[in-house]
Amino acid sequence: MKHFTATVLARGKKTEHRLYAESKKEAHYMAKVKFPGILVKLEETSPPLEEQIAQIKNNLFKGAKKKKLKPDAQIAAIRQLAVMTNAGISVHDALSDLAEATDDVPLKEILTKCGDDINAGSSRYKAMDNFRDQLGGLTLAMIDLGEKTGNMAEALYNLAEMLEEIRANMVKFKKAMAYPRNVMIAMAVAFSILLTFVVPKFEMIFSKFKAGLPLPTVILQFLSKALVNYGLYILAAIAILYIVIKYLIENNEEFRYKVHQLLLRTYLIKGIVLYSTLSRFTLVFSELVRSGIPIAEALETAINMTDNLPLKAKLSAISNSVEKGNTLHDALEETGLFENMIVQMIKAGENSGALDAMLQKVTEYYKMKFDAIIDGLQEAIEPIMLFVIGAMVLLLALGIFLPMWSLGEAALG
DSSP, rough: OOOEEEEEEEEEEEEEEEEEEHHHHHHHHHHHHHSSEEEEEEOOOOOOOHHHHHHHHHHHHHHHHSOOOOOOHHHHHHHHHHHHHHOOOOOOHHHHHHHHOOOHHHHHHHHHHHHHHHHOOHHHHHHHHHHHEEEHHHHHHHHHHHHHHHHHHHHHHHHHHHHHHHHHHHHHHHHHHHHHHHHHHHHHHHHHHHIIIEEEEHHHTTTOOSSOOOOHHHHHHHHHHHHHHHHHHHHHHHHHHHHHHHHHHHHHHHHHHHHHHHTTTTHHHHHHHHHHHHHHHHHHHHHHHHTTTHHHHHHHHHHHHHOHHHHHHHHHHHHHHTTTTTTHHHHHHSSSSSSSSHHHHHHHHHTTTHHHHHHHHHHHHHHHHHHHHTTTHHHHHHHHHHHHHHHHHHHHHHHHHHHHHHHHHHHHH
């Protein structure tokens, strides 16, 4: 939302009014409606400092205020809702029963509010759109699909299957990362304890040397002093840096784009991001096409599910190309994201009229690629992990033992 200042002439006096709007045209209309008198001037301005601070606070803590739904609870609720819908139970009654049955407090609140809104006359999509951040774009897309096709039960069944697939991928990724993460945390804690308590004891001995200390020992001394004297400041700086980066990622699209671009160039991470994105994109797209949704509309919905901005921009080019009349396989080929084999499969599906079946095979292919990366993730990380651990141990060993060897030689000499 942009901030505008409107200068209004009323009863011979000029007064300034502040308002927020998406565009100058909207601000002009709002000023005409809200403020009686003659609109003299309307210009985009910076909001007052206190409002900027309040907005920053709101953006920093809005994620904490919105409680996230547990994936298992959400999937279970959607499956039950599909069964109730298929049995002919009214939406309001189904949502009320689910709200009473669930132990997940955020889900209970969402179900209750959606049930009340639907009972008041809202559509299911409109009622749930108020909770887009918690429910997710895929849930909203499938609810919209169910309303458009008139088969809400099938849409909910398919939604539950897709959410289950996405959750399974996330669980796989977390399991693959658990061992390397725990090992590195343990090594970092052990290294910090050595620097804090052990190295200072040796430093007292080394200080008696008049000769210069070797480089590994100097590095250890520097790290030890930094951790002992400024440890809390370093932790505070890391915490502040994390908060700032998180804030910029959530609120600055240009910064978020650069971070996403960096991820696509990072070893190991680039494959995970690419294939997880393509797997989700083809999964949603194939399901929508199979349900009879037009290709252009299905593309738009599937693209909106994409989180990585550079990939989203490339996938958006597919939708633009199809809307101009190009074939789907040509549009996919132009992005450079899809292998020639995939393009040929889509081409064969278009020519034979079996696009939905071919898209299903493409979805299975990208799922297989993503699973292969996740399954081999631990093996790929182990060399990096061993190198880091080896470097830390070598630094400690050389930093402590080299001066001691010098001491022994000096004593013998």
